Amino acid sequence: METVVLGVGAGLMLIKLLATLEHILERMALISGAANVEWPSLIMNTLLFGGALAARSTSSNVSSSSIIHHPSPLCHPYERSALIQFKNSFSVNNTIASDFYDHECDGIDPPTVSWAKNDASNCCAWRGVTCDEKAGHVIGLDLSCARLQGAFQSNSTLFFLRNLQSLYLSHNDFGGSTIPSEFGKFTDLEHLILRDSNFSGSVPPEISYLSKLVDLRLSYNNILLKVDTFTLKRIVTNLTNLESLYLIQVDMSSVSPVVLMNLSSSLINLMLTFCSLGGNLPADYIFHLPKLEMLFLRGNENLTGSLFPKYNRNASSPLKQLILSETKLLIDFPFLIQNFKYSLEYLSLGSCKILGWNPTLLVNLTQISVLFLPSNNLGGEIPWSSLMHLERLITLDLSDNNFTGQLPKISSYNSTQLSFSYDNSSNSLTSSGPLPLELESLYLSDNLLDGKIPGWLYSLKSLVHWLH
Numbered sequence: 001m002e003t004v005v006l007g008v009g010a011g012l013m014l015i016k017l018l019a020t021l022e023h024i025l026e027r028m029a030l031i032s033g034a035a036n037v038e039w040p041s042l043i044m045n046t047l048l049f050g051g052a053l054a055a056r057s058t059s060s061n062v063s064s065s066s067i068i069h070h071p072s073p074l075c076h077p078y079e080r081s082a083l084i085q086f087k088n089s090f091s092v093n094n095t096i097a098s099d100f101y102d103h104e105c106d107g108i109d110p111p112t113v114s115w116a117k118n119d120a121s122n123c124c125a126w127r128g129v130t131c132d133e134k135a136g137h138v139i140g141l142d143l144s145c146a147r148l149q150g151a152f153q154s155n156s157t158l159f160f161l162r163n164l165q166s167l168y169l170s171h172n173d174f175g176g177s178t179i180p181s182e183f184g185k186f187t188d189l190e191h192l193i194l195r196d197s198n199f200s201g202s203v204p205p206e207i208s209y210l211s212k213l214v215d216l217r218l219s220y221n222n223i224l225l226k227v228d229t230f231t232l233k234r235i236v237t238n239l240t241n242l243e244s245l246y247l248i249q250v251d252m253s254s255v256s257p258v259v260l261m262n263l264s265s266s267l268i269n270l271m272l273t274f275c276s277l278g279g280n281l282p283a284d285y286i287f288h289l290p291k292l293e294m295l296f297l298r299g300n301e302n303l304t305g306s307l308f309p310k311y312n313r314n315a316s317s318p319l320k321q322l323i324l325s326e327t328k329l330l331i332d333f334p335f336l337i338q339n340f341k342y343s344l345e346y347l348s349l350g351s352c353k354i355l356g357w358n359p360t361l362l363v364n365l366t367q368i369s370v371l372f373l374p375s376n377n378l379g380g381e382i383p384w385s386s387l388m389h390l391e392r393l394i395t396l397d398l399s400d401n402n403f404t405g406q407l408p409k410i411s412s413y414n415s416t417q418l419s420f421s422y423d424n425s426s427n428s429l430t431s432s433g434p435l436p437l438e439l440e441s442l443y444l445s446d447n448l449l450d451g452k453i454p455g456w457l458y459s460l461k462s463l464v465h466w467l468h
Helices: 008-032 039-049 052-060 064-068 077-088 111-117 181-185 205-209 229-238 257-262 333-340 359-364 455-459
Strands: 129-131 138-142 166-168 191-193 199-202 215-217 244-246 269-271 294-296 321-323 330-332 346-348 353-355 370-372 379-381 395-397 402-405 441-443 465-467
Touching (some): 181 205, 205 229, 229 257, 333 359
Parallel strands (some): 244 269, 294 321, 321 346, 346 370, 441 465
Antiparallel strands (some): 129 138
C-alpha cells in the first residue's frame, strides 16, 4: 500500500471529512438497529483505505488469528491521524529542567516517543491512549509528562477526539497559550487535567458545558491563568457531578466568594491556595458540604469570614485535610475541634487569627498526623500531656509563637506512659516520652523555651527534621 503525504490543510480536511462521515454512518446504524455490527467503520475502511482489515494485518505483520485475540481494539483511522497530527504540532523537549515539572516527571519517558514503535495502524495500543473495547473510539488520553512544547492551537486535531472521557495534559509547556473554548466540545469528558502546562489568559466559560466532569485541575500555570466570577459561577453551577476542583495559583482576584455557595454537593476536594481570593468566605455553606474531605485555602491573604460560630454539625464530618494558613479568617478553635475531632488528619492554621485557644483540646484530635500552628502568637506552656496521646502524629510545627517553659524530662511524667521500654521480639522502642514514637518532624523555633534539649528527643528514631 502506498503512503500518501498530505499537506497540513489537506490533512485537517481529510480528518474532518472522516470524522463527519463516520458520525453520519454511526447514526444510521443506530437508527437501523444494527449498531452492534459496526459496519460504518467497515464501510469507511473499504471505501477510503482499500480494505483496512487486510491493511492492518499486513502493516503490523499480525496474522488474522492473532487479531481476534488482540488485547486492544483497533482504532479508527481518523482518530489515529488526529493523534499523529496533534503530536506533530509540538516539539518534544527533553532538555527542560526537571524542576519545571516539580520533579514528577523525573525518569519518565514521554509517552509519544513510543508511538512510532508500536503498531502503526492501531493507536489503541499506544502508550497513553485508551480506547472503548467495543467501538474502538479513543476515550482516554494521558500525555502527562509528555514534555510537549509549543503553542496550543484552537483548531488542534485533538478536538476531533469527540468521545474522550479523560484527558491528562499536565507537565507540558504550551508557551502561555490560552485554553481554547473548543474544550467545551468534549461533552463526555469526566476528567480534565491541565495543571502545570503553562496556559495563560482566562479560563473559557465553555468549560461549564462539560456536565459529566468529576475532576477539573487547572493549577500551577505560572499564575498567568485567571478566572472571573461569571465563568466560575457557571462552572460550579453546571458541573453538578464535580468531585475535585483544583485551582491552585489561578488568579481569582476578581471573583466574589459568594460564588462558592453554588458548589456541588458531590464535591470532595477543593483546592484554592494562593489564588488572590478576597472577600467574605461563605463558610457556613462550604463546611456543610456533605462529602467534603479536603479544603485548601492557604495564601489568600484578603480572605475574611468567621469559622465557625454558626456552624455545628449534627452528623460526623468527613473533612480530613484543612489548610487555612495565611488568611484573615477568624477561627473559633473550640468549634473547630468539636466539629472535626474525629476526622481531621491534616490541620494547618499558620498565621491565622485563632480565637478561644485552648491547648488541652488538642487531645481530641484522635486522627491527626500533621499539625501546623506556627506564627499565631500562641502562649503558655506547650501541652505535652495532650500531644503525647496523639499516636498518629508525624509532623508538629509550633514555631514562631510565645510558648514558654522547658522541654520536659521523662521523670516529670507518669513512668508507665513515658518511660522507654524495649521489646526484644521486634527490636524497637514501644514508647517515646512526651511525644509519639512515630514523629518525623518537630518545629519549635522562635518561642520562649529555655533549658537543655532532653535526651529522650534523640531517641525518636523516626525524627528526621528537628528545628529547635
